[in-house]
Amino acid sequence: MTTSGENTEIQILVAAREVFIAKGYESARMQEIADRAGINKALLHYYFRSKENLFDAVFSEVAAHLFPAVRQLLESDLAITEKISFFVKIYLTALHENPYIPTFVINTLNSNPERFLKYIQKSGINPMMLQKQIDGEAARGLIRPIKAEHLLVNTIAMCVFPVIARPIIQNIFQMSDAEYQAYLELRQTEVIDFVHKSLAV
Amino acid sequence: MTTSGENTEIQILVAAREVFIAKGYESARMQEIADRAGINKALLHYYFRSKENLFDAVFSEVAAHLFPAVRQLLESDLAITEKISFFVKIYLTALHENPYIPTFVINTLNSNPERFLKYIQKSGINPMMLQKQIDGEAARGLIRPIKAEHLLVNTIAMCVFPVIARPIIQNIFQMSDAEYQAYLELRQTEVIDFVHKSLAV
DNA sequence: AAATTGTTTAACCATGTGGTCAAAAGTAAA
């Protein structure tokens, strides 16, 4: 077995991830992926039989990096407020490094929900424990009572939205690129603050 | 001048809006739009010279309905907390009736930012006044100090995100369609509460 | 009624796309 095989397969996956994330499934072109991988288009079909297949391979990789952090955090034994802090920091940092993923996910989610949901299933994320913890801390008067499905959604929303709506925000608030970067970094403490204050009894 | 002309033009716009919003620009097919409008495909090009043109026409309509509410609200003389309440109610109701618009906007935003931004420019939304009001109320001890670009983004994020991430949320929290509808309605008071609590001094 | 103008259609075209195939090039074992 030659090593060149594994090599080109990786090259293809890297190129495919770039193109799929930047353009979405429909607008991504097999030719462009081949070009970027420095190979012939037919070779794409040799390694991954179809565009659909190639996309799935790419998506698996992305999904594999997406959920573990969330799950690990939810299962840790930190206090709710601390979980929020950690979560926001981890999430915003990850988004800062991969700003195209949310749009990519949303697109996939719309054009083919099953494709995404099967990875959620596999991730084993389960909010029951979180709700229990919230109820416990609320009973002890540490935070106000709240449903997990609101707290979690609110927190993730505030992290993700600025990334997907970047052009709008930059435009309305007249931010330069540098200012927008600063804004994103400020949001870390800002979001944490916002949630903590909202949870106070 | 016959009335049939205006009629078909409207029929085309209606059909085009449905298809574009449901599928996005790339995946939308001129043939499908023609079919849904009950006309020949060539007629699309007779009224709107190209797909690009047709899309712009559709987008103008959507954008025209999107911003006035926001602007009107920001310019009203309600207290911040009341603006928030109104805004969330208006926004969530609008989203409930047009759940496909956010994804549509995000897609457009990604593939062709200028197309969207020019409508924002025209809308004349200006957050300066909002910031002034916030500063004023904060100085009087009515709310805590906060930057408008965080308060506004946070609020919109919490409204929009549940709509675009619906499949994920429904899946993780194991909600039926009916339960999800109930969840969305609950969010109205929930989001308002969340923001108000976070703004308390 | 004839002519003019606006509306609608069926058939067609050019192009780009995902995908295929047979043959070449490279590699390892006999």
Place this chain on the structure above:
DNA sequence: TTTACTTTTGACCACATGGTTAAACAATTT
């Protein structure tokens, strides 16, 4: 070297798509 196998390529195909065109149809004007 020969053989068998894998990897890579260029040329090609079928098909869908946005767009065009010439002709038919409808309505309005003269």
